[in-house]
Amino acid sequence: MRRIFLIIIAATFFLAIGLLLLARGSTPERIQYGVTFSTLYSEEIGLDWKEVYRATLDDLGIKRLRIPVYWDRVERTEDAYDWSEIDFQVQEAKKRDANIILAIGRRVPRWPECHVPGWAKELSWEEQKPEILEMLRMTVERYRGESTVSMWQVENEPYLRYFADGSCGEFDEEFLHEEIALVHSLDTRPILQTDGGNFGTWIGAYRAGEVFGTSMYLYFWRPDTGSFRTVLPPAYYHAKSNLMRLLFGQKTIILSELSLEPWLAAHINDVSIDEQKSRMSVEKMREIVAYARQSPFDIQYLWGIEWWYWMKKEGHPEFWDLAKELYAGQI
Numbered sequence: 001m002r003r004i005f006l007i008i009i010a011a012t013f014f015l016a017i018g019l020l021l022l023a024r025g026s027t028p029e030r031i032q033y034g035v036t037f038s039t040l041y042s043e044e045i046g047l048d049w050k051e052v053y054r055a056t057l058d059d060l061g062i063k064r065l066r067i068p069v070y071w072d073r074v075e076r077t078e079d080a081y082d083w084s085e086i087d088f089q090v091q092e093a094k095k096r097d098a099n100i101i102l103a104i105g106r107r108v109p110r111w112p113e114c115h116v117p118g119w120a121k122e123l124s125w126e127e128q129k130p131e132i133l134e135m136l137r138m139t140v141e142r143y144r145g146e147s148t149v150s151m152w153q154v155e156n157e158p159y160l161r162y163f164a165d166g167s168c169g170e171f172d173e174e175f176l177h178e179e180i181a182l183v184h185s186l187d188t189r190p191i192l193q194t195d196g197g198n199f200g201t202w203i204g205a206y207r208a209g210e211v212f213g214t215s216m217y218l219y220f221w222r223p224d225t226g227s228f229r230t231v232l233p234p235a236y237y238h239a240k241s242n243l244m245r246l247l248f249g250q251k252t253i254i255l256s257e258l259s260l261e262p263w264l265a266a267h268i269n270d271v272s273i274d275e276q277k278s279r280m281s282v283e284k285m286r287e288i289v290a291y292a293r294q295s296p297f298d299i300q301y302l303w304g305i306e307w308w309y310w311m312k313k314e315g316h317p318e319f320w321d322l323a324k325e326l327y328a329g330q331i
Helices: 002-022 039-044 049-057 084-095 123-143 172-185 201-208 235-248 272-281 282-293 305-313 320-327
Strands: 032-036 066-067 099-104 149-154 191-195 211-216 219-222 226-229 252-259 299-303
Touching: 039 049, 039 099, 039 201, 039 305, 049 211, 049 305, 066 084, 066 299, 084 099, 084 123, 099 123, 123 149, 123 172, 149 172, 172 191, 191 252, 201 235, 211 235, 226 282, 252 282, 282 320, 305 320
Parallel strands: 032 066, 032 299, 066 099, 099 149, 149 191, 191 211, 211 252, 252 299
Antiparallel strands: 219 226
16 A cells, blocks of 8 residues: 555656646747637627728727638528628738638537538538538638638637537537548648637647647636636646647647637627626736736637627727727737
């Protein structure tokens, strides 16, 4: 028993030393901030998405955008594609020398995770797959000539099942690799793969693309517990990044989703302004930005621009104003 106890103590000691070494790392001197912009969510909360998008580019001066291509918006009717929304976003970004990550596939940012048009929902999964591949092919072929598109994101957090089983069904890893292979065959731009920072293992997503992106959430909300804050320190992201590079090789890692909006379980119009501000205050925004600055990521895409603009329209411009200071490098 004494020998077993000593082995356990020694193993614990060396594990602790290993974790401390992995958690070491410098923080970037300068961070390049971008944003995820969603036409879908803008409309869902009652905004004119073009108005919000122009304000994103002109008032905030953002030069890095992650834009989802929603399958159920570009192909509402089978084989009839409407590219007007994406064309507008690409061309407006191009005029201002901004660059875009186009997120493509069935699962792209914003609830309900998988965005499947009504006609495709009637198909079996095996019947859906060639339709998804055709949609990917059409999207890449249309925008691969645009210099403002810097990379493709193929699916969003595909290995993170916690939020997606209801709308996405079982994860088909073999098909994900088929999607990635198709995009590689059509264009030479790098492919971004993403995973959850708090819950994801990173392993599958890290290995699948040339660039890896993680989310980062500090504040959560559950109906049974209310609001709560993560216990994970910024060193957690240093350790995880170093471990991935040690195991699977060097590659660029970005912060693809830094949450700066309240976690809501109901429509925004059904939650009071006071409740929204309690879940995401200006003070919390500052805290989250400061926390993310202690991570190893020198490119950070913020999440919540539609809500900041909605709050401004509701007479609470302090969130938008704080974002303006951040993008201007004043904080």
